[in-house]
Structure formats: C-alpha cells, structure tokens
Amino acid sequence: KAGVTQTPRYLIKTRGQQVTLSCSPISGHRSVSWYQQTPGQGLQFLFEYFSETQRNKGNFPGRFSGRQFSNSRSEMNVSTLELGDSALYLCASSLRSDLSYEQYFGPGTRLTVT
Amino acid sequence: GENVEQHPSTLSVQEGDSAVIKCTYSDSASNYFPWYKQELGKGPQLIIDIRSNVGEKKDQRIAVTLNKTAKHFSLHITETQPEDSAVYFCAASSNYQLIWGAGTKLIIKP
Numbered sequence: 510k511a512g513v514t515q516t517p518r519y520l521i522k523t524r525g526q527q528v529t530l531s532c533s534p535i536s537g538h539r540s541v542s543w544y545q546q547t548p549g550q551g552l553q554f555l556f557e558y559f560s561e562t563q564r565n566k567g568n569f570p571g572r573f574s575g576r577q578f579s580n581s582r583s584e585m586n587v588s589t590l591e592l593g594d595s596a597l598y599l600c601a602s603s604l605r606s607d608l609s610y611e612q613y614f615g616p617g618t619r620l621t622v623t
Numbered sequence: 624g625e626n627v628e629q630h631p632s633t634l635s636v637q638e639g640d641s642a643v644i645k646c647t648y649s650d651s652a653s654n655y656f657p658w659y660k661q662e663l664g665k666g667p668q669l670i671i672d673i674r675s676n677v678g679e680k681k682d683q684r685i686a687v688t689l690n691k692t693a694k695h696f697s698l699h700i701t702e703t704q705p706e707d708s709a710v711y712f713c714a715a716s717s718n719y720q721l722i723w724g725a726g727t728k729l730i731i732k733p
Contacts, residue, residue, distance in 0.1 A: 513666070551629075551712060551723040552667070565719045568624075599666050608716045609655050609674070614666025 511536065513602050513615035521621045527588040530618045534581050534602030540564075541583040542612060543575060546597040555598075558583055559606035590622045625650040625717035629724025637732050642703055644727045646713035647695040655716040656696050658687060661726075662709045670711075671698070703731050 514533045522528050534541050543555040554567035558577035577583045581602075587594055597619050601612035626649045636642045648656075654675035659667035673680045673687045673696065680687050684703075689696040696715075700707055708731045714721040 549632075549725055551627075551725040552714075552721075553723075554720045557720070567720065601666070608719070608721060609672075611657075611669045611672075612721075614659075614668065616664065616666050 513600060513613050515598075515600050515615040515618050517618060518616065519619045519621075521623065522590050523623055524590055524592060526590050527586065528590060528620060530585045530587075530598055530600075530620075532583045532585070532600030532602075532615060534583070534600075535613055538602035538604055538613070539581050540603040540606045540610075541577055541581065542601045542603070543583070543585050544599040544601065545569075546599055546617070547595075552599065555585065557606065564606050587620075592622050595620060595622045625653065625715065625722040627713060627715050627722045627724045629713050629727055631727060632725065633728045633730070635730040635732060636703055638703055638705065640703055642698075642700045642707070642729055644698045644711055644713070644729070645695060646697070646715070646724050647693075648715040648717075648722070649694065650715065650717040650722075651694065653694075653715040653717050656687070656689060657714050657721070658698050659712045659714070660709045661712065667712055700729075703729075705731050705733065707731050 540559045542557040544552040557565045575585045597617040599617045601614045603610045629646045657672035661667040686699040713724040
C-alpha cells in the first residue's frame, strides 16, 4: 500500500511569510502527527489529529497550527515565519490514536526560512 | 517535563561487531519505548519497541533492554552490516506523546 506522502518536499520562504504543508496518511489511518526535526535536537512533537480533532499539542507557539480533513489528510500552517523555523517537518500516520501503535513517517518537507 | 537523553551522538563500529546505544528518561510513568531508524532522505522507521512490563525483547540481530528502576533502555545490534548505517532515535511515552532522544549516527566501517 502507498506510504505517507508529504508535499512539497522542499520549500524556501522569507521571514514574516506564512507556509502550509500537506500530509496524506496511509489509507485507513486516522491519526496524523506532526514533528519538527532539527540537527542535534531529535524530533519535537507539534500536534496530533485524530478524526479531525486535535488530540494533543506540543510546546510550540500559536504560530504553528494544523487541521485534519474528513479524508484524514492533514495540513500544518506556520505564520509569521522566523529563521529558527528552518527545519525538516515530518508527518506520521497511525491506525489509532495510541502511542503503542506504530507511526509511519513520510519523507518530510524541508523548510528553509531566509 | 519528560526528558530523554541519548548516547553516544555518533558511534563508529567495524562491520561484524556489535553496537550499543543507550537512552535515559525522566518520567517514571513512561511505559512505551520505541526505537526508530532514519536513513538519509527518509522519515524514521520503527525497528523495535518495548513496553514497561518487559525487560528485554529480541528480533533477529536487534535487541532492546529496559531497566525501569534506573530509567534507562538500550538498543543492541549484533553482527553489524553496512545497511545498519543510519541515525537511530529512541523515544519514551509521556503525557500522551512521544519524547525523542537527539539521535545516534551509526557508522559501519568496512
């Protein structure tokens, strides 16, 4: 079956702009989580959506937001971009909203803020 | 909040030798500990996981051990092969989310 897809794969934006990233989960998966990955920092949890509802949120400012559609596809938005937002943004889907269920990651979107 | 420390940050081993990566966590309520492998240009992929009611789990050349008292868990890879070269992440469950270690870059020398 098709894996998790993320679009776009690469993005260059200027400080102050906003950006929207998209994630299509594996068919049948209803949980989608977003992570920010920076060198030496591991993965930082942004938020998780299950059946169009945000179930959990990490410690990120309100500039970071997301949503999930009825087909489980999810989008993440970052407003008023800062240089420190440059990172790899990973999306992961899971069958259920339960940490013990395997998360399947997409290849990520590389965001560069100049 | 929960903190997961992972060591070493880089590990270089000879092909065929064993590799061990260690993680410590702070939340005593953590009960799920997965290990993920990330290859260049790809997202992380689950390779093995362990729950707090188990002390050790093996899957072919990979094993994970958990010491709840000391709050640490380790990944063991035996008979390392070139395809084991990647970045490995540990994680621990805490407050309905996974807290991740900073990663270990494993280099397999031919």
